[in-house]
Amino acid sequence: MFRAVQVNRDEAGEVTAAVTDLDETALPPGNVLVDVECSTLNYKDGLVLNGLGGLVKTYPHVPGVDFAGTVIESDDDRHAVGDVVILTGWRVGELHWGGFAERARVNGDWLVPCPAGLTAREAMGIGTAGLTAMLALMALEDAGVLPDAGPVLVTGAAGGVGSVACALLASRGYEVEGSTGRAETHDYLTSLGVARVVPRDELEASNGRPLNREHWAGCVDAVGGATLAHVLTRLRHGSAVAAIGLAGGTALETTVIPFLLRGISLLGIDSVMCPRERRIVAWGRLAEELPRERLVAMVREVPLADVIASGREILEGRVRGRVIVDVKR
Numbered sequence: 001m002f003r004a005v006q007v008n009r010d011e012a013g014e015v016t017a018a019v020t021d022l023d024e025t026a027l028p029p030g031n032v033l034v035d036v037e038c039s040t041l042n043y044k045d046g047l048v049l050n051g052l053g054g055l056v057k058t059y060p061h062v063p064g065v066d067f068a069g070t071v072i073e074s075d076d077d078r079h080a081v082g083d084v085v086i087l088t089g090w091r092v093g094e095l096h097w098g099g100f101a102e103r104a105r106v107n108g109d110w111l112v113p114c115p116a117g118l119t120a121r122e123a124m125g126i127g128t129a130g131l132t133a134m135l136a137l138m139a140l141e142d143a144g145v146l147p148d149a150g151p152v153l154v155t156g157a158a159g160g161v162g163s164v165a166c167a168l169l170a171s172r173g174y175e176v177e178g179s180t181g182r183a184e185t186h187d188y189l190t191s192l193g194v195a196r197v198v199p200r201d202e203l204e205a206s207n208g209r210p211l212n213r214e215h216w217a218g219c220v221d222a223v224g225g226a227t228l229a230h231v232l233t234r235l236r237h238g239s240a241v242a243a244i245g246l247a248g249g250t251a252l253e254t255t256v257i258p259f260l261l262r263g264i265s266l267l268g269i270d271s272v273m274c275p276r277e278r279r280i281v282a283w284g285r286l287a288e289e290l291p292r293e294r295l296v297a298m299v300r301e302v303p304l305a306d307v308i309a310s311g312r313e314i315l316e317g318r319v320r321g322r323v324i325v326d327v328k329r
Contacts, residue, residue: 003327004101005307007049009059015051017063017308028097030105033073034085037120039064039099040127041302041310041323042160048093049311055094064325065092066127067099068120076108084114086283088128089272100307102327112279115287124324125299126286129160132271134282136161136220136242137168139267143240145218147173150236154178155203156222156247157194158185163321165220166192167294168286177216179203179227185320191297203227204248210257218242225249232258232266240265298322303329 002024007017027033047053048063056063071083079085090110092098097105114123145152152169156162157178169176170193178189181200189197204226212233219241221228225248231241232254243266258264274282298321302310307325314323 002102003304004062004103005049005064005304007051007056007059007061007063009051015059017049017311019305022101024103027103027105030107031075032071032079032085032106032108032111034067034069034087034104034106034111035072036067036069036099036102036104036327038069038124039067039325039327040124040129041307041314041319041325042066042128043314045093045100045307046311046314049308050315052315057095062097062101063093064099064101065089065094066124067104067327068114068123069104070120074108079108079111084120085111086114086120086123087111088131088279089274091272100304100325100327109276112276112283115284118283118287121324122292122295123283125295125322126164126290127160127322128271129322130164130286130290131274131279131282132161132244132269133164133168133220134286135271135274135278136165136244136267136269137172138282138285139242139269140218140220140240143218143265143267144238145240147175149239150217151175151177151195151215152218152220153198153216153231154194154220154222155227155231156180156245157189157197158182158320159222159247160319160322161222161244162220163192163298164290166194167298168290169220170194171289171291171294179223182320188297188320192294200227203230206230209233210255211261214262220244223248225251226253228252229254232264235262235264237262238264240267242267242269244269299324301326
């Protein structure tokens with residue numbers, strides 16, 4: 001038997017979540033069984049815990065799009081018993097049972113080894129958010145946006161992805177500007193290496209011009225919507241945006257002028273279906289390049305039962321940084 005957060009939907013369509021005891025025989029098919037040490041909270045988890053977004057097709061269901069733990073059974077030659085492994089993405093926690101549980105059975109293709117020097121808890125402090133941030137950094141580098149190019153903007157900077165992106169960029173020598181609408185997070189962002197905090201309303205106001213004065217050499221954008229549309233008008237020639245989120249909406253009302261006259265690139269970052277080989281590279285860089293003291297500053301930990309309330313908080317925009325879920329308590 002093991003403990004898990006399970007969501008159920010009644011005949012009226014109402015979804016509820018509770019901690020329950022389950023038998024290993026209830027786990028879905030997979031060729032690797034993992035003793036989960038910890039998970040983490042993402043926006044998708046908040047949606048699933050509250051029955052929103054249409055992400056779950058079959059109930060009962062165990063949420064948790066990330067987890068880290070130790071292999072205890074394996075029919076996959078890449079993962080031996082005793083190996084510490086990480087799972088993020090692959091629609092786990094949505095279509096397949098996830099990490100808000102003490103046990104998980106999954107496809108070995110979805111797992112990557114935890115890099116040397118990184119603990120399972122640190123890996124979940126990073127989680128999908130941190131992996132996405134590193135993939136965004138790698139995409140900007142591939143597009144030629146390097147530290148000497150000029151300031152790089154991070155929107156939604158106090159959120160999970162934004163926090164890791166700020167810390168990573170600063171550690172690589174970039175001049176980081178972070179945008180947020182929460183005044184109480186300014187000192188927090190400074191502690192992560194942000195050189196200038198940009199008020200959110202500065203990026204939401206549009207003067208209707210297709211181009212404005214050039215400023216940023218690159219951007220990691222977690223907001224989308226009107227914010228991204230405005231940022232595009234203020235980017236330098238040859239710059240790039242790594243688009244990683246849609247907190248401000250899915251619509252993008254812009255023109256082709258920034259792309260044609262300034263050669264700007266809009267780079268989509270997908271961490272869910274990212275190839276395993278690129279994930280391994282990204283996790284290796286996270287283990288080497290993310291300063292541990294900055295990771296500690298952005299992380300808090302909750303027990304398994306508290307993740308249900310935390311799921312509501314993340315939907316309401318009240319979660320700062322990263323939340324580790326200790327499934328063992």
